[in-house]
Amino acid sequence: MRKDDFAPTPPMGWNSYDYYDTTVTEEQVKENARYMAEHLKPYGWEYIVVDIEWYAHKAGSRRKEFQYIPFGEVEMDEWGRLLPDPERFPSSAGGKGFGPLAKYIHELGLKFGIHIMRGVPRKAAHDHVKIKGGSTADEIADAYNICPWNPDMYGLRPEVEAAQAYYDSLMELYAEWGVDFIKCDDICRMDNASCKQEIRMLHEAIEKCKRPIVLSLSPGPAKIEEAYLYEQNANMWRITDDFWDEWRYLKDMFARCEIWQKHVTKGCYPDCDMLPIGRLGKGFGNEWECRFTKEEQRTMMNLWCIFRSPLMIGTELTKMDAWTESLLTNRHLISCLKEGGTPRLLLSDHKQAVWANGKYLAVFNLSDEERTIRLSDELLPGQGVLLDAWTDQPCSAAEFILLPHGSVFLAIN
DSSP states (O other), rough: GGGGGGSOOOOEEEEEHHTTOOOOHHHHHHHHHOOOOOOOIGGGEEEEEEEEEEEEETTTTTTOOSSSSSOOBBOOTTTTBOOTTTTGGGGGGGGGGTHHHHHHHHHOEEEEEEESSSSSSSHHTTOOOTTTTTHHHHHHHHEEEESOOOSEEEEEEETTTHHHHHHHHHHHHHHHHOOEEEEEEEEOOOOSHHHHHHHHHHHHHHHHHHHHOOOEEEESSGGGGHHHHHHHSSSSESSSSOOOOHHHHHHHHHHHHHHHHOOOBTBEEEOOOOOOOOOOOGGTTTOOOOSSOHHHHHHHHHHHHHHHHOOEEOSSSGOHHHHHHHTTOOHHHHHHHOOOOEEEEEEEOSSSEEETTTTEEEEEEEEOOEEEEOOOOGGSOSSSOEEEETTEEESSSSEEOOTTOOOEEEOOO
16 A cells, blocks of 8 residues: 555545544534535545544543643543543444444545554553554653653654554554544654654554554644655644644744745645634534635635645534535636645745736735735746636736735636
């Protein structure tokens, strides 16, 4: 198996985190999957990803105190592998895990993904649980190698042979369930010394399980000096910490994309993170409507697609309005995402930016004022008619009047 073949184009899907945080249930996942299958699948959207703490009992019940409850009860099998909480995921009862839910998603013509934390559960280490393939969890766990923001896991000791056996057992289980996508957290920016080796170990375990599982690494920012490591072992790696709906984060993404532009290739995608559109934040206890202006939302989509970042929707799909859905179904942007190559930054300063990718061009106003941006002849394609991707109308001039934080996405017809 070649890992680059697992994701020949940037993955497109839905992730539960931005709306549900740790609280998503099986029925809510199914509702979003049905919506995607009916409304978005024809445009290339296919992944349904259950994000963090699906194994935790009473997750979200103490949200005012903790995002992740310290020393909370978790569901776990005899080999120290986390299982879905049967209260929130009833079909997992009896040791079935995510198998029944994955089957449901697959029958809709979609793919199924889960979030995992790097390492081994602390509970498994404390209880000296036997690891499938040899040793016990306490022998592979490094008690000094911990995530600074989530209390569930210990990092692994890569030098201990059984550490690889544990990751192998995880991927074996996920392959049995029918998992197509794994988002591994507390690993991408390498906060602990073992992270580099654990990235390699995850890749090796996926190869051994013989299932084409896309590997996504979080959180960022990823290290540009480790680009080769990411490219050899993962399909996606976050180039930012959690991205939310504030202009300062969006403007900052232009500089991050500039750094990573040469590393966008088949099966290898620097990841700009989820799309915080529509309704957000219910699981955080403060539900809100996307705080980006409509111009900023289009600018986000224009940048993500010209750059060919993976696209993961953060909203509750069943609450989307028609305008928000139109952001996700633009044929020109999706064509660029699917058929484009390596993006190229043509022009950049603190007020404007121009990106190209194949037969597509995107022009951005990064300032807080309306601006007229003129494209010189050398920035324009030599052949064909320019179409505004959002209006499908021809553009007769290389001059664009853009609102603050606005942009235009151009297709060469």
